[in-house]
Amino acid sequence: MKLLSRKSITATAAIAILGGLSIAAAPTQAASPVHSSAAVHADLTPGDLAKLPLTDRHLTRHERANLAVVLRDYHVAEGNSLDVNTFVNSFAKDGVFNDMVPRQAYRGKALGDVLPYMANLFPDVHRELKRITVNGDVISIELSIQGTFEGPLQSPAGTVKPNGAKIDVPTADFWYLHDGKVEKFNCFVGYSTMYSQMGVNFDWASAVNKH
Numbered sequence: 001m002k003l004l005s006r007k008s009i010t011a012t013a014a015i016a017i018l019g020g021l022s023i024a025a026a027p028t029q030a031a032s033p034v035h036s037s038a039a040v041h042a043d044l045t046p047g048d049l050a051k052l053p054l055t056d057r058h059l060t061r062h063e064r065a066n067l068a069v070v071l072r073d074y075h076v077a078e079g080n081s082l083d084v085n086t087f088v089n090s091f092a093k094d095g096v097f098n099d100m101v102p103r104q105a106y107r108g109k110a111l112g113d114v115l116p117y118m119a120n121l122f123p124d125v126h127r128e129l130k131r132i133t134v135n136g137d138v139i140s141i142e143l144s145i146q147g148t149f150e151g152p153l154q155s156p157a158g159t160v161k162p163n164g165a166k167i168d169v170p171t172a173d174f175w176y177l178h179d180g181k182v183e184k185f186n187c188f189v190g191y192s193t194m195y196s197q198m199g200v201n202f203d204w205a206s207a208v209n210k211h
Contacts, residue, residue: 044068055133063134066177070139073182074127079119084112092181100188122147122167139175144168145189149198160200169194 044064049057059067073090076083088111091097097106097114106114118125125147133140146168153160169190176184195202 044071053129053131055131059134063136065180066137066175067132067134067139069177069180069182070141070175074129077115077118078127079123079125082115082119084115087115088112090182091185092178092183095182095184097185098187100186101191120151121149121153121162123150124148127171137177139173139177141173141175143171143173145171145194153198153200160198163199165198167194167197169197 043061044052044059044067046057049059049064069090073087075081076086088109091111095107095111097111098104099106125145128144128146129141130144131142146166149165149167150162152162170193171190172188174186175182176186
């Protein structure tokens with residue numbers, strides 16, 4: 001699938017279309033129960049920690065509580081257990097989610113707008129957590145966003161129809177918490193990889209030939 005060569009769009013504009021996709025990529029029921037079960041606990045047991053891809057399992061009680069908040073956010077952001085209020089309420093009053101690649105920021109009610117949008121595009125979206133590092137109030141996670149392109153994508157060049165393509169996108173998340181609330185969530189998604197896997201190709205030749 002190619003986006004209208006006569007109405008080519010820049011990489012920046014195209015990436016902005018998918019702004020906010022990463023946060024909604026939570027584990028589905030078909031995924032390992034480790035993530036979803038751990039996400040609903042107020043604290044994490046040694047058994048929970050043993051099942052997670054942690055770089056260090058020797059966490060303080062404070063760090064376990066922070067990690068539980070983050071895992072819960074992933075859980076309530078998935079299509080099968082969508083809970084917008086719980087997700088939004090996990091953020092501090094002035095908390096922000098920064099989608100770093102397109103440079104988009106979400107605050108307040110806008111935090112919840114992202115979740116149903118993602119579920120519409122990738123109903124079976126799954127976040128595969130590969131490496132988790134907890135350092136006090138900062139949680140860093142290497143992951144992969146996976147799913148099936150089954151919902152229409154609106155673009156500046158028109159509607160991109162779903163084609164059932166599978167995505168597996170490298171992503172990095174950085175959570176900053178204070179007093180049990182998310183103050184800042186910075187997310188870096190490999191949008192160029194995501195678009196390619198969805199069958200969307202940029203017309204770089206048009207950009208090169210511009211005067």
